[in-house]
Amino acid sequence: xxxxxxxxxxxxxxxxxxxxxxxxxxxxxxxxxxxxxxxxxxxxxxxxxxxxxxxxxxxxxxxxxxxxxxxxxxxxxxxxxxxxxxxxxxxxxxxxxxxxxxxxxxxxxxxxxxxxxxxxxxxxxxxxxxxxxxxxxxxxxxxxxxxxxxxxxxxxxxxxxxxxxxxxxxxxxxxxxxxxxxxxxxxxxxxxxxxxxxxxxxxxxxxxxxxxxxxxxxxxxxxxxxxxxxxxxxxxxxxxxxxxxxxxxxxxxxxxxxxxxxxxxxxxxxxxxxxxxxxxxxxxxxxxxxxxxxxxxxxxxxxxxxxxxxxxxxxxxxxxxxxxxxxxxxxxxxxxxxxxxxxxxxxxxxxxxxxxxxxxxxxxxxxxxxxxxxxxxxxxxxxxxxxxxxxxxxxxxxxxxxxxxxxxxxxxxxxxxxxxxxxxxxxxxxxxxxxxxxxxxxxxxxxxxxxxxxxxxxxxxxxxxxxxxxxxxxxxxxxxxxxxxxxxxxxxxxxxxxxxxxxxxxxxxxxxxxxxxxxxxxxxxxxxxxxxxxxxxxxxxxxxxxx
Numbered sequence: 410x411x412x413x414x415x416x417x418x419x420x421x422x423x424x425x426x427x428x429x430x431x432x433x434x435x436x437x438x439x440x441x442x443x444x445x446x447x448x449x450x451x452x453x454x455x456x457x458x459x460x461x462x463x464x465x466x467x468x469x470x471x472x473x474x475x476x477x478x479x480x481x482x483x484x485x486x487x488x489x490x491x492x493x494x495x496x497x498x499x500x501x502x503x504x505x506x507x508x509x510x511x512x513x514x515x516x517x518x519x520x521x522x523x524x525x526x527x528x529x530x531x532x533x534x535x536x537x538x539x540x541x542x543x544x545x546x547x548x549x550x551x552x553x554x555x556x557x558x559x560x561x562x563x564x565x566x567x568x569x570x571x572x573x574x575x576x577x578x579x580x581x582x583x584x585x586x587x588x589x590x591x592x593x594x595x596x597x598x599x600x601x602x603x604x605x606x607x608x609x610x611x612x613x614x615x616x617x618x619x620x621x622x623x624x625x626x627x628x629x630x631x632x633x634x635x636x637x638x639x640x641x642x643x644x645x646x647x648x649x650x651x652x653x654x655x656x657x658x659x660x661x662x663x664x665x666x667x668x669x670x671x672x673x674x675x676x677x678x679x680x681x682x683x684x685x686x687x688x689x690x691x692x693x694x695x696x697x698x699x700x701x702x703x704x705x706x707x708x709x710x711x712x713x714x715x716x717x718x719x720x721x722x723x724x725x726x727x728x729x730x731x732x733x734x735x736x737x738x739x740x741x742x743x744x745x746x747x748x749x750x751x752x753x754x755x756x757x758x759x760x761x762x763x764x765x766x767x768x769x770x771x772x773x774x775x776x777x778x779x780x781x782x783x784x785x786x787x788x789x790x791x792x793x794x795x796x797x798x799x800x801x802x803x804x805x806x807x808x809x810x811x812x813x814x815x816x817x818x819x820x821x822x823x824x825x826x827x828x829x830x831x832x833x834x835x836x837x838x839x840x841x842x843x844x845x846x847x848x849x850x851x852x853x854x855x856x857x858x859x860x861x862x863x864x865x866x867x868x869x870x871x872x873x874x875x876x877x878x879x880x881x882x883x884x885x886x887x888x889x890x891x892x893x894x895x896x897x898x899x900x901x902x903x904x905x906x907x908x909x910x911x912x913x914x915x916x917x918x919x920x921x922x923x924x925x926x927x928x929x930x931x932x933x934x935x936x937x938x939x940x941x942x943x944x945x946x947x948x949x950x951x952x953x954x955x956x
Contacts, residue, residue, distance in 0.1 A: 444934065446640070450953040451648040452933065455660045457674035457806045459620055459653040461835050462600035465586040466538050466545040470804060471853060471944070474583045475673070475925075476651055478939065478947040479625050480521070481586035481608040484512055484531070485577060486635035487941040491752065493577050494636025497526065497587065497609070507572035507895045510580075514563045515633050520589035521614075522607040528565040532557045533590040535567070549870060550579035550861070553892075572895050575858025581941050609633070611644040611949040625649040631949075638950055639935065645952035664689075664928055671929040671936065673945060674807055677737040683928035694925040694938040694945070695750045700854040700862050701743035702809060704798065704918040705872055707848050709879040712789075713796055717772040719915030722796070723762060725769035725826060726819035732921045735812045739926070743919035745908045746854070746866055748943070753859035755905040758912055766823045773824060787825040795827040798849040801838040812920060813851060845875030853923045859904050860891035867911050884910050 460473035465481050468474070486496040493501075498512040518526035535557045538545045553573035558566045569576070579585055589607035592599060599606045602617040611634070612625035631643045652669060654660040657676035663669045665682060675683070675691070684691035704722075712718045729742040741749060744758040773779075773787060773794070780788035787794040798813055813830050820826040828849075833841075841847035854866045864870060868888040869877040877885075884907060891903035911917050925944050927936060932954040939946040 444954070446645050446934065446950075446952040447955050448645050448952075449647055450645075451650065452646055452671065452948065452951065452953065453650045453652060453669040454948075455652050455654045455663050455669040455672040457653075457655055457660070458803065459655075460602075461803050463602035463606055463614070463617070464588070464599040465583050466534075466547045466588065467600060468584075469546050471942075472806060474942055475944045476623065477586070478583055478610070478942070479612040479649060479949075480606070480610040480614045480628075481583060481588070482610050482633070482635070483581050483583065483586050485581050486637055487578065487581040487939075488637045489940050493581060496581075496635040497633060501577075507574075508569045510567040510569070510576060511560070512565050512567075512580075514565075516563065518609060518633055519630065520587075520591070520607045520609050521604075521628060522589050522591055524589050524591050524607075526587060526589075526609050527562045528559040529562070530590050531565045531587065532559050533593065534587050535585070537590075537593050538585065547582075547584040549865065550582065550585055552870070572893055574892060574894050574900055575861045578858035578861065578941070583942065611947060612649055620653060622653065623651045625651075634949055637940070640950060644949045645935070646948055649948050661928075664930070667930075670933050671927060673925055673927055675926045675928050676808070677735075677739045679928075680739060680926075688931050690929050690931050690933070690936075692927040692929070692936060692938075694927075695748075695940075695943050700746045700852075700866060701748055701919045701922045702812075702851065702853050703743070703746040703866070703920060704813075705746075705850045705852065705866055706796075706916055706918070707845070707850075707873065707876070708881070708914070708916050709845070709873070709876045710848060712776075712778075712794060713848065715776050716914060717776040718778075718794070718796075721769040721772045721776075721824060722820065722826060722828070723769075723912075723915040723918045724765040724772075725824045726766075726816055727764045728816070728918075728920060729764070731812065731815045731819065735808055735815060736921065740924070741922040743922045745912060746917050746919050747859055747862060747904070747908055749922050751859055753901055753904040755908040757905075758909060762912055769824055773826070781825060785825055786821070786827045793827055794825065795829060796848055797829045797831055798851055799831055799833045799838065799841065799847055800851055801835050802832045803835050804852065805832070807923070809851065816920075842872060843875060845873070847872070851920075860888060860894075860900065860907075863888045863904065863907050863911070864892060867907075867916055881910070881914065881916065884914070884916070 458472045461470050462468040465477050482497050484498040486494045488494050499515045500513045502511045520526050538547050539551050553569045553571050554567050555570045556568045560566050592607045597605050606614050611628050611631045613628050615624040615626045617623040627644050627647050629643050634641045660672045661679040664672045683689040706713050732742045745755050747754045778787040778789045778794045782788050817828045820828050854862050869885045873880050887903050887907040891900050894900040934952050935950040937946045
């Protein structure tokens, strides 16, 4: 049996670690063994948000990935337990010093537009993403890569400037999924989706109507499913239709009435409509890959540049009770921005902070916010104690704005703290990020390696990058050393220390541990969650039970 790389248990990279489809014998779902999947049929999937962008290299919207994964593949796949399995690459090798990665591709790979998916195509993709002249949010995942070399038509080699303990995680990410070079050269707006955006996945992007729906058709030539898939050939379904249904009641009603077959983002009050009910099923995904839903504070801007103000914001309300009230026990209160099912989660942070109204008021008194205006808010030198939460409207889902509004009310009542929630556009957020003028950004960060999650959220090349010269150097050190570490135990310690510093200094205020929830008709088989995303897997293994 070939050795598998498991970053959680491997103390140092090993040379010529390979992957094989033989490893899959025990990984297929046991429930599928009892029934023979049925070919054909159409499914309609109701989702909460309409993607801003369908281009995997540019999208930063997590809810877009559950759609993108249906037409975009990656070189390797991440399985439960942290293993990396075959996908477009049938094997990979890592040099002893961790600075060279080689990938051997499966034979016969092709993009939807008919062009070959060979080593040249892989190099073109990675070089395109790395090129700062191109607008690609995924470029940060390849920062350690110095060069991409074609060794043969089926082998590509990546040379790194320094070891990157999260590189395989990045390679497995949908953000580095492969797009046809013909598409990338086209100059068209690939964010708009449609047939011009050619991947190699089990479905071909057929059509998209903004605000209404997107359709995907079976890729009949598909023979290169990820290593965790239940089968290797083409998808069972002929067609997948996605409908954008932002209102909870509308989504639940559409499933109840049979207008759609599957929905995500189930309202807590609607869980009882489907869980344990005849004719329906309810599935809950893990909370390990993605970060917890967190308020990320720009601590370089007054008044948040005072740690006492940040700690008062962190501790001035009972977050656990608030989360339970909004989500009725369906989500867990968060203690770190790293998800609680993640191997690198710092469990010692649990119950170590928060819900200290007396202490929070004392901190604000010490910071000089002792006045009160006519509305009862604290003041200092004639200025109200105010910090804005800028929430891009396209990213709002799962009652997260309701949670923030609840926190807003509690901080006003408990502290006289004016936490203002303002909905912004994606464009405004991008401008604020570029200039470093954002104040508090609420989000769950893109799933990836734990050190990469910290870097993307609170590291010097993350949201704080425009004002990184004013950032916390100790936090940056911990994150950068974790990224470079090839020793699992040392990396875990660094990531845990980084989480603790971020919480202790109140650079972040974690709120709840997010996970995806699906409700579906009972006849929909093969639904699952992708480990690398913590989100619904693509519909490659999904099939409809015959009548």
